[in-house]
Amino acid sequence: METHPKKSQARILLSSVFGPYAQDDEFGSRSINPMELYHNQVTRAQGSFSLRMFHRSWGIMMIQENISAPCSVLDFPTRKAFARELTTNHYDIVGISGIIVNVGKVREMCRMVRELSPDSVIVVGGHVAAIPGVETMIDADHIVRGEGISWMRQYLGEDEHAPIKHPMIVSGLETRIMGMRLPNRKGGTAATIIPSVGCPMGCNFCTTSAFFGGKGKFVNFYETGDELFEVMCKIEAELKVHSFFVMDENFLLHRTRAIRLLELMKQTGKSWELSVFASANAIRKYTMLELVELGVSWVWMGLESPKAGYSKLQGNDVRQLTREMREHGIRVQGSTIVGLEHHTPDNIVEEIEAAIAHQTDFHQFMLYTPVPGTPLYQEMAEQGRLLPDIDFADVHGQYKFNFRHAAISREDSKRFLDWAFWRDFEKNGPSLYRMCQTMLKGWQRYKDYPDPRVRERFEREVKKLSSAYNAALWVMEKEFKKVNRSVSERIHKLRREVEQEFPVVARLTAASLGPILWWSTRREEKRLAKGRTYEPPTFVERRNWVSAT
Numbered sequence: 001m002e003t004h005p006k007k008s009q010a011r012i013l014l015s016s017v018f019g020p021y022a023q024d025d026e027f028g029s030r031s032i033n034p035m036e037l038y039h040n041q042v043t044r045a046q047g048s049f050s051l052r053m054f055h056r057s058w059g060i061m062m063i064q065e066n067i068s069a070p071c072s073v074l075d076f077p078t079r080k081a082f083a084r085e086l087t088t089n090h091y092d093i094v095g096i097s098g099i100i101v102n103v104g105k106v107r108e109m110c111r112m113v114r115e116l117s118p119d120s121v122i123v124v125g126g127h128v129a130a131i132p133g134v135e136t137m138i139d140a141d142h143i144v145r146g147e148g149i150s151w152m153r154q155y156l157g158e159d160e161h162a163p164i165k166h167p168m169i170v171s172g173l174e175t176r177i178m179g180m181r182l183p184n185r186k187g188g189t190a191a192t193i194i195p196s197v198g199c200p201m202g203c204n205f206c207t208t209s210a211f212f213g214g215k216g217k218f219v220n221f222y223e224t225g226d227e228l229f230e231v232m233c234k235i236e237a238e239l240k241v242h243s244f245f246v247m248d249e250n251f252l253l254h255r256t257r258a259i260r261l262l263e264l265m266k267q268t269g270k271s272w273e274l275s276v277f278a279s280a281n282a283i284r285k286y287t288m289l290e291l292v293e294l295g296v297s298w299v300w301m302g303l304e305s306p307k308a309g310y311s312k313l314q315g316n317d318v319r320q321l322t323r324e325m326r327e328h329g330i331r332v333q334g335s336t337i338v339g340l341e342h343h344t345p346d347n348i349v350e351e352i353e354a355a356i357a358h359q360t361d362f363h364q365f366m367l368y369t370p371v372p373g374t375p376l377y378q379e380m381a382e383q384g385r386l387l388p389d390i391d392f393a394d395v396h397g398q399y400k401f402n403f404r405h406a407a408i409s410r411e412d413s414k415r416f417l418d419w420a421f422w423r424d425f426e427k428n429g430p431s432l433y434r435m436c437q438t439m440l441k442g443w444q445r446y447k448d449y450p451d452p453r454v455r456e457r458f459e460r461e462v463k464k465l466s467s468a469y470n471a472a473l474w475v476m477e478k479e480f481k482k483v484n485r486s487v488s489e490r491i492h493k494l495r496r497e498v499e500q501e502f503p504v505v506a507r508l509t510a511a512s513l514g515p516i517l518w519w520s521t522r523r524e525e526k527r528l529a530k531g532r533t534y535e536p537p538t539f540v541e542r543r544n545w546v547s548a549t
C-alpha cells in the first residue's frame, strides 16, 4: 500500500462532520436526526422524560491514540471551527469521519479542504465509505472501507499489528432528563471500551456487520479476557469508574473471553458494571448468575419478530428471557424493526404490540432499511425495489422507507414507526420508571448475595433509587395522574415499595427534591413545545503535538 511521503512526521487532522445537527439544512442535518442516542431512536416520544446525552466520535479517537504522528481530533465542529482549524494549523493529512446520512457534509468538508488547505491529502473513512460510487460524490484522495487504525498505521509506515492502545473515553456527555442536567462528576459516567468492531452473525440488514467483513467476520482489538481486563483496569484507574459501556456489537457471543474476564474480576474483587450489546442466542450461553457476577447490568438486544427467522433468535423465548433478566436486576433495551418483509397493514399492529409486551426498560424502533453495503441493499437493488431520488440524509431508519415494500406504503411506514414509540410509552410508561423497577428487583434479590462484589454493585445502584430516582417517581406519578391513570398507579405502587425498603431517605428526598424536579420537568415541557433542541459541544484534542514552525 502507498505510504505518505512524510510517514509518521505527517501532521494529521481527524474530524467528525460539522453541526449543528438537530435542524434541517442543505448539508443533510435533519431536525429528527439529532446527535443524541436515546432521544433520536429510543426515548424520543417520552417528552421531558426522554434521556438525553451525547457520545463522542470514538472511531477517530481510537485512530489518534494508535498512531505516533502529531494529530488533532476535532469533534462536533461547526463549519466555521473546521475552517479555522484548517487555516490556523497546517495539516498534511485531513481525515474526515462520517456515516451514510452525512455524505453531504463530507462532500462540503472535502471542498473546504481543497479551498483552504490545498496541499493536504484528504482521507475519508467510516460507514460513508460503503456508498457505491462514493468516489464520484466526494473529492477525496483515499476512501477507506472497514477498520481504520490499521489503514492509517500502514499509510504512515507504522506497524499495523502493534497492540491497540485504548483511549480514555467518558461514555455519555451532558446528560439531561426531566429538564435537569446531571453533574459532570469524575467517575460518575461510564467509560466506553471497544473490544472489537463488526459482528459475525451477519444479519442481512446489518451495516456494522457488513462494513467489517460480513457473516463470519469481525475485527478483535482485544482477543482475550486477560487483555481486556488489563485495559479496563487502566481505564478504571484513570477515569475513576466502575461502570463500562462495552461497545461491541455482540459482546457475549465471545464466551471464552467473557468468562476469563469474570474469573479475573473475581480474583481481584472488581465490582464492575457492564452495559453490553448482545443477541438472544448469545445471552442464552450464560446462566443468570454468570451474567450478574460479570456485572452485566444493561443489555441491548434485538427483538425482531420471530416470524422473520433471524438465527440469533431461533429457539429462544425472548419474552421469558427479558422477564428473567429484569428480575435479576439487568436492564433490558429492546430493539425492534418495523416494516419487515412479512409485515402488512393487517399484522403490523399486532407485531408491534407483541414487541411492546416484552416490557423492556427501553425500546428502540427502527424502520427496516436497506443500507448501502449490506446484503439487503444488494438484494433490493437487484429486485429494482430501491426508491429513486431519496436523499441519503433521510436514510437513517427514523423517517420513511427508502424501498418499495410489498404491502406498506412509504407514508404509512412513518406512521407505524411513530405509533410504535407512542404505544410503548403509553403501555409501559417512562423508561426511567421501568429502570427503577428493574433496579429494585435486582437489589431485593442480591442485597444479601455471598459475593461482596455483587452486593457492592447493587448497593451503588440502589443509592440512586432510594434518593433522586424516588423523587423522580414522585413527579412521574403526579404527571401521569390525569393523562394515564394506569401508568400513574403502577408508578405509585413502585414508589411505595421503594419507600418501604428505605423509609427515611426515600420519603425525605421525594418531599424535598420532588417539587424542584416537578418544576424543572414542566419548564422542560414548555421549552420542548417551543422547539428547543440540544447540540453537543465542540472538542479539540491534540496528541504528539508540536506547533508548526
Ligand code: B12
Binding pocket: 014, 016, 021, 033, 034, 035, 036, 037, 038, 040, 041, 054, 055, 056, 057, 058, 059, 060, 062, 063, 095, 096, 097, 098, 099, 100, 101, 102, 123, 124, 125, 126, 127, 128, 130, 144, 146, 147, 148, 149, 151, 152, 194, 197, 206, 207, 208, 247, 248, 249, 371, 396, 397, 398
Ligand atoms: C456511537 C454511535 C452513534 C452516536 C454518535 C457518534 C458520533 N459522535 O458521531 C449517536 C448515538 C449520536 C449516533 C447517532 C446516529 N447513528 Co450511530 N452509531 C454509533 C455506534 C453505536 C458506535 C460508533 C462507534 O464508535 N463504533 C466503534 C468505532 C471504533 O468504529 P467506527 O466508528 O466504525 O470507526 C472505525 C471505522 O469505521 C474507521 N473509521 C471511522 N472514521 C474514520 C475516519 C478515517 C479518516 C479513517 C481512515 C477511518 C475511519 O476506523 C474506525 C476504527 O476501525 C455505531 C454502531 C457501531 N457498532 O459502530 C452506530 C452507527 C455508526 N450509527 C448509525 C446510524 C444510522 C446513526 C443515526 C443515523 C441513527 C439514528 N437514526 O438515530 C444517527 C445519526 C446522527 C447524526 N446526526 O449524524 C449506523 C451507521 C449506518 C451507516 N451505514 O451509515 C451505525 C453503524 C449503527 C447501525 N448498525 O446501524 N450514533
Ligand code: SF4
Binding pocket: 199, 200, 201, 202, 203, 206, 207, 208, 209, 249, 250, 279, 302, 312
Ligand atoms: S446480531 Fe446484531 S450486530 Fe450482529 S449482525 Fe445481527 S443485527 Fe448485526
